[in-house]
Amino acid sequence: MSVTIKDVARAAKVSVATVSRALNGHDNVTEKVRVRVHEVATRLHYSPHHAARSLSSRRTHTIGVVLPDLHGEFFSELMRGIDLVAREHGLHLLVSSYHGNPEEQAAALRAMRGRVDGLLVMAPHVDHAGSVAQNLGSMPTVLLDTRDAAGAFPTLGIDNYGGAVAMVDHLVDAGHRQIAFIAGPEQNFDAMERLRGYREALARRLPRAKPRLVQGDFGEASGHAAGRVLLTAKPKPDAVFAANDMMALGCLFAFNQAGIRVPQDIALAGFDDIPLARLVVPALTTVQVRIAELGGRAARMLLTLGDGKQSATRRNLLAPQLIVRDSSVRTPRKRAR
Amino acid sequence: MSVTIKDVARAAKVSVATVSRALNGHDNVTEKVRVRVHEVATRLHYSPHHAARSLSSRRTHTIGVVLPDLHGEFFSELMRGIDLVAREHGLHLLVSSYHGNPEEQAAALRAMRGRVDGLLVMAPHVDHAGSVAQNLGSMPTVLLDTRDAAGAFPTLGIDNYGGAVAMVDHLVDAGHRQIAFIAGPEQNFDAMERLRGYREALARRLPRAKPRLVQGDFGEASGHAAGRVLLTAKPKPDAVFAANDMMALGCLFAFNQAGIRVPQDIALAGFDDIPLARLVVPALTTVQVRIAELGGRAARMLLTLGDGKQSATRRNLLAPQLIVRDSSVRTPRKRAR
DNA sequence: CATCGGTCTGAAAACGATTACATTGCGGCG
DNA sequence: CGCCGCAATGTAATCGTTTTCAGACCGATG
Numbered sequence: 001m002s003v004t005i006k007d008v009a010r011a012a013k014v015s016v017a018t019v020s021r022a023l024n025g026h027d028n029v030t031e032k033v034r035v036r037v038h039e040v041a042t043r044l045h046y047s048p049h050h051a052a053r054s055l056s057s058r059r060t061h062t063i064g065v066v067l068p069d070l071h072g073e074f075f076s077e078l079m080r081g082i083d084l085v086a087r088e089h090g091l092h093l094l095v096s097s098y099h100g101n102p103e104e105q106a107a108a109l110r111a112m113r114g115r116v117d118g119l120l121v122m123a124p125h126v127d128h129a130g131s132v133a134q135n136l137g138s139m140p141t142v143l144l145d146t147r148d149a150a151g152a153f154p155t156l157g158i159d160n161y162g163g164a165v166a167m168v169d170h171l172v173d174a175g176h177r178q179i180a181f182i183a184g185p186e187q188n189f190d191a192m193e194r195l196r197g198y199r200e201a202l203a204r205r206l207p208r209a210k211p212r213l214v215q216g217d218f219g220e221a222s223g224h225a226a227g228r229v230l231l232t233a234k235p236k237p238d239a240v241f242a243a244n245d246m247m248a249l250g251c252l253f254a255f256n257q258a259g260i261r262v263p264q265d266i267a268l269a270g271f272d273d274i275p276l277a278r279l280v281v282p283a284l285t286t287v288q289v290r291i292a293e294l295g296g297r298a299a300r301m302l303l304t305l306g307d308g309k310q311s312a313t314r315r316n317l318l319a320p321q322l323i324v325r326d327s328s329v330r331t332p333r334k335r336a337r
Numbered sequence: 338m339s340v341t342i343k344d345v346a347r348a349a350k351v352s353v354a355t356v357s358r359a360l361n362g363h364d365n366v367t368e369k370v371r372v373r374v375h376e377v378a379t380r381l382h383y384s385p386h387h388a389a390r391s392l393s394s395r396r397t398h399t400i401g402v403v404l405p406d407l408h409g410e411f412f413s414e415l416m417r418g419i420d421l422v423a424r425e426h427g428l429h430l431l432v433s434s435y436h437g438n439p440e441e442q443a444a445a446l447r448a449m450r451g452r453v454d455g456l457l458v459m460a461p462h463v464d465h466a467g468s469v470a471q472n473l474g475s476m477p478t479v480l481l482d483t484r485d486a487a488g489a490f491p492t493l494g495i496d497n498y499g500g501a502v503a504m505v506d507h508l509v510d511a512g513h514r515q516i517a518f519i520a521g522p523e524q525n526f527d528a529m530e531r532l533r534g535y536r537e538a539l540a541r542r543l544p545r546a547k548p549r550l551v552q553g554d555f556g557e558a559s560g561h562a563a564g565r566v567l568l569t570a571k572p573k574p575d576a577v578f579a580a581n582d583m584m585a586l587g588c589l590f591a592f593n594q595a596g597i598r599v600p601q602d603i604a605l606a607g608f609d610d611i612p613l614a615r616l617v618v619p620a621l622t623t624v625q626v627r628i629a630e631l632g633g634r635a636a637r638m639l640l641t642l643g644d645g646k647q648s649a650t651r652r653n654l655l656a657p658q659l660i661v662r663d664s665s666v667r668t669p670r671k672r673a674r
Numbered sequence: 675c676a677t678c679g680g681t682c683t684g685a686a687a688a689c690g691a692t693t694a695c696a697t698t699g700c701g702g703c704g
Numbered sequence: 705c706g707c708c709g710c711a712a713t714g715t716a717a718t719c720g721t722t723t724t725c726a727g728a729c730c731g732a733t734g
Contacts, residue, residue: 002450004720015684020722028682049451051392052720055689060388062431072612075413080406083434092448094399095430097420111429114339114387220616249613256618275409276586276613279557281593341690352714357692365712389690392719451720678733687724697714704707 003044012040023048062092063302064116066108068124069099072246073274074291078144081295082120089303091117113139118302120144124189140305142298147189154305156298156316160190160271163287163320164197167241167269170285170322172205174329176239176267180212182226182251184243191218194243194271212237216247223250231258238266239328245270245277245286252280252327268327278325285328288321340381349377360385399429400639401453403445405461406436409583410611411628415481418632419457426640428454449476455639457481457632461526477642479635484526485652491642493635493653497527497608500624500657501534504578504606507622507659509542511666513576513604517549519563519588521580528555531580531608549574553584560587568595575603576665582607582614582623589617589664605664619663626657 009016014033022029022037029037040046054060065082067075079095086093094116098104105123112119122144143155171179181198184191199211214229216222223242227250230237242248248270255262262268262282270277273288297318346353351370359366359374366374377383391397402419404412416432423430431453435441442460449456459481480492508516518535521528536548551566553559560579564587567574579585585607592599599605599619607614610625634655 005722006720016721017685017723018683021683024722030682033682045447047447047450049392049720051388051397051451052689053722055386055388055392055691055720056722058689069417070413072410072413073408075416076407076409076411079412079416079432080434083432087433092452093432095416095420095432096424097417110384113384115429220612224616250616253616253618275557279561279587279590281590342692343690353691354693354715355713358713361692367712370712386690389719390692392721393690393692395692395719676734678731680731681729683726683728685724685726688722689720692718694717695715698712700709700711702708704705 002049003046004049005046008037008041008044008046011044012037060115060117061090062094062116063299064094064096064112064119066105066112066119066121067095067097068105068122069097074272077291078122078295081292081297082299083295084292085296085299085303118142118305120298120302122146125185125187126189126192140302142302142305144294144298145190151314154301154314154316156294156301157318158190158289158294159317159319160193161197161200162317163271163289163322164194164241165201166320166322167271167285167287168198168201168205170324171239171241171267171269171328172201174239174267177206177209178212178235178237179206179209179239179241180214180230180233180237182214182216182223182240182242182247184216184218184247186215188218191243198241216243218244218246220246220250223247224254225250227251227254228258231255231260236266239269240266241269241271243271245272245274245284248284248286249276249280252284263327263330267330273323277323282326285325286323288323290318290320294318339386340383341386342383345374345378345381345383348381349374397452397454398427399431399453400636401431401433401449401456403442403449403456403458404432404434405442405459406434411609414628415459415632418629418634419636420632421629422633422636422640455479455642457635457639459483462522462524463526463529477639479639479642481631481635482527488651491638491651491653493631493638494655495527495626495631496654496656497530498534498537499654500608500626500659501531501578502538503659504608504622504624505535505538505542507661508576508578508604508606508665509538511576511604514543514546515549515572515574516543516546516576516578517551517567517570517574519551519553519560519567519577519579519584521553521555521584523552525555528580535578553580555581555583557583557587560584561591562587564588564591565595568592568597573603576606577603578606578608580608582609582611582621585621585623585664586613586617589621599664600667604667610660614660615662622662622665623660624657625660627655631655 005016005019009019018029018033019037022034023041063086083093096108098108118140120142123146126147141153143153145157146155148155179202183195202209202211214226216226223246230240240251242251248268252262252268260266270284270286273286277284277286342353342356346356355366355370356374359371360378400423420430433445435445455477457479460483463484478490480490482494483492485492516539520532539546539548551563553563560583567577577588579588585605589599589605597603607621607623610623614621614623
């Protein structure tokens with residue numbers, strides 16, 4: 001069937017041991033032999049059988065990624081970041097999404113046993129986070145964007161709280177006083193932190209203002225619905241802060257349809273900085289989250305974890321950056337139209 | 338360290354062969370023994386070593402997915418579709434993206450050897466498609482959205498040509514005569530087929546009209562740039578058909594900025610039907626491509642392939658569907674504004 | 675010239691499962 | 705009562721690597 005190390009050995013007139021050494025770059029092989037082996041190997045299109053290799057070497061060269069059912073930009077960016085670091089180190093990615101319920105997540109985690117050298121787990125639904133520990137062996141694991149109450153694992157996340165605070169500060173500084181918030185899924189850790197940031201910053205900056213919330217679910221459609229609700233609200237808000245860009249866009253389009261101008265009639269801001277944010281008209285003020293970087297750093301954390309030096313980097317937060325664009329500032333004059 | 342089948346055998350006072358048979362549900366094991374083995378196995382927290390198992394059984398219960406560096410919605414939807422089918426069948430997903438160049442793709446393919454039972458490969462760049470065959474053993478493989486000149490593999494794709502034809506037909510029917518096209522990457526198979534559909538349909542429906550092309554790259558930014566170019570074109574187009582929705586949106590925002598109204602001044606259409614398409618104002622006329630379904634069906638094809646019945650399903654095209662929304666039709670009266 | 679100390683190579687033992695083949699035990703039949 | 709056949713179990717080969725250990729070779733040294 002496929003060509004094995006024995007075939008290479010035969011063709012190069014050496015033993016399998018020598019082939020193995022030559023290909024794995026051990027230093028006790030003559031240059032001449034090493035070259036010949038490499039030639040033969042490429043000529044025969046030899047590539048080592050993974051299962052056999054990891055059986056004898058106890059390493060799989062694979063890291064597992066267990067994610068919830070993510071959509072769009074977030075998922076692809078995260079994977080890109082992880083993939084980049086993984087391939088830098090010659091690692092493969094075994095991916096499994098779970099669709100909502102904790103049992104599926106548990107099953108996915110258990111199925112990873114023995115197949116991977118380490119695990120990247122994202123469990124943004126706060127109720128699911130707890131069960132992670134039980135379903136893991138003692139595998140090296142990094143948690144992504146997950147509230148790890150027990151503190152059992154190294155964790156990497158976005159500073160959602162800080163980002164939301166920065167946004168509220170900006171909106172208040174820009175002169176807005178009635179700032180509404182379109183919240184994300186109730187049990188989502190990111191969404192909760194952003195909401196907390198909004199609440200606390202608002203209380204600090206505008207002690208008299210009451211927080212004004214509309215529930216959303218991170219989807220564009222829910223932002224659209226929220227936008228319509230806000231238009232009929234009693235004191236009309238003069239600014240809307242959506243917990244993510246998708247909802248902000250949905251909201252923007254709802255305003256468009258109603259003939260409400262942004263930012264003249266009402267300011268708008270989002271969170272994430274998806275590629276569309278800068279292109280939409282008006283360009284969306286938002287908080288930039290470098291998702292690919294999040295994935296990449298998580299992968300790197302996992303790798304250093306294997307090296308034994310756990311170091312002090314248990315809980316890390318990636319600081320997002322406030323990006324001010326047109327949607328939140330009442331510019332003195334309008335661009336040519 | 339970890340408990341092996343031998344430990345279980347010893348503890349249950351049977352041979353390893355019997356343990357293997359009992360746990361894998363073979364029928365030639367006494368009920369009594371089977372029960373005892375299962376008890377012992379769970380008591381010891383035994384879980385079979387994956388590498389060992391797949392070395393001897395020649396099956397990995399994993400399918401490989403080799404994709405180009407995809408973005409956004411497309412990647413995540415495709416993965417969702419594949420993942421769904423995979424988990425239905427208890428399979429795992431080994432994912433690898435290659436970032437553009439063919440060598441990386443080749444490496445990714447070779448690295449899959451011995452790690453997967455089958456392969457899903459997407460190679461939309463036409464120059465890369467040819468090399469796929471060489472870097473594959475005789476692994477069951479399904480090609481996605483790839484021009485397989487040799488016809489060596491079963492292939493699944495989108496009927497990009499048909500979709501583009503349907504769109505041009507629609508635009509002509511709606512009364513447009515100067516229909517410009519924003520093309521995708523030159524060497525991209527999808528983009529080429531859409532362009533071909535545009536060209537041929539235009540020649541058929543408006544024999545006198547000359548095709549008017551602007552080069553894009555499927556990114557929002559290139560659509561934006563293309564939109565600006567089109568605004569300065571000599572006879573102004575009365576309709577713009579972008580090879581994908583992202584470019585259509587970029588174009589739309591360029592028009593917005595210039596004060597050009599869609600569809601009154603100029604009609605606009607895209608391709609893909611990304612979630613945003615229905616939310617943007619005006620809602621975007623487009624061709625609906627069910628990407629998750631594409632992934633799911635590809636995975637299913639791969640599975641039936643393993644069953645030996647190759648059947649006649651070598652080349653399949655998924656028919657996309659024309660979705661007419663506001664951006665392409667000059668409605669008699671405008672909605673409240 | 676025999677011995678030592680390297681370096682390079684080969685033979686063979688893991689690794690942990692599956693499975694072909696051999697063995698055992700037992701009931702039924704002649 | 706002895707033998708046959710079948711079902712249950714055990715023994716050992718196998719999968720393709722890595723790695724340990726031992727051996728071969730060669731130049732230098734006493």
